[in-house]
Amino acid sequence: MLSKNKIKQLRSLHLKKFRRSEGLFVAEGQKLVFDLLDSEMKVREVFCTPELIATVEGKGFNPKNIHTSQPADLKKISQLKSSPDIVATVRIPEHSLSWEEIAGDLCLALDGVQDPGNLGTIIRLADWFGIKNILCSEDTVDLYNPKTIQATMGAIARIRLHYGNLPNYLQWANEMEIPVYGTFLEGEAIYSASLSPNGIIVMGNEGKGISDDVEPFIQHKIHIPNFPADRMTSESLNVAMATSITCSEFRRRMMPNKS
Incomplete structure (x- = not known):
């Protein structure tokens, strides 16, 4: 015992x-x-x-x-x-932040995500789509919350999270000319927008979206349109669902055209 x-x-x-x-x-x-x-x-x-x-x-x-x-x-x-x-x-591992690595691939950034289950699911999605790094604002829920750990289903072993001042992170990205995308209701439809194979994708808080402190550093505002466009529908998507759709479209653009 x-x-x-x-x-x-x-x-x-x-x-x-x-x-x-x-x-x-x-x-x-x-x-x-x-x-x-x-x-x-x-x-x-x-x-x-x-x-x-x-x-x-x-x-x-x-x-x-x-x-x-x-x-x-x-x-x-x-x-x-x-x-x-x-x-x-x-x-608890200690991860170093490599801007050279981030500049050459896709990276997620989380702006105040609060639900442990959402964070765990996003980590699992990052693992699925080959995204190795996630930048997190200081008020994003703790990675090692038991509910978050459980929701990752083991993906925590392969994804590196970096907590810090998110506006500062994105300012550095701007200075390094790394594309920064953000999801907004008034953004350009993701299916017609020009998407790069590398860059940082910012996902906002469950209720408030991307914060006023972070928005000035977003270079490309994108939106997941509902279908059909004039139909009454839910106000917004769950942040983990939106992350899944967004990552899928970015990665789809990278697939070779077999036609």
Whole structure:
């Protein structure tokens, strides 16, 4: 059985201040934990039922850092509705920001995205569309929020997030002549707009969109039109849905024409 102190320590990692002070976050469930074990992420400890120990050891993980745990203890650690059979603590990585890399490819920028599920889904989308870097405003929800981690479905191991002053980031991009796109209701229809194979795509807050501080650095305003144009429809798309459509159109333009 896990000690009360160990359970308390693991539960504390659900809060941002303790994650930052200890440099750790929690991953739950077989899909996520096994993906992280297979990645370059540094898994510190694994807590699992006896049935999974052989699988964890088979991935080359140090047996000394595997703790046999009963379902009742794992439930006390977890924030999932259904108790997982495996939980891991993982070292928070430190990523350096390479403007040379960003200048040569597509990059996402998130301006005040607040919902952990949206952020996790956007990270998963970035992984799917081969986008390696995401710039985040300082008020964007924490990447290591348990709900965000869960929503990434393991994509967190392959995507680098950089939190900082987003207007400053975009000002540097402007000075380096990196194209900066932003999604606006009054923008040009994305399907007819000229899109470059590289650049930064800014996605705004769920309710307010792109902020006044960020808008001056947007060079190209784009819009996802509804269909048909004169039909009454929803006021806007969910930010993760809009990110999916936008990334798909940018990447579609890069595909070779086989005709």
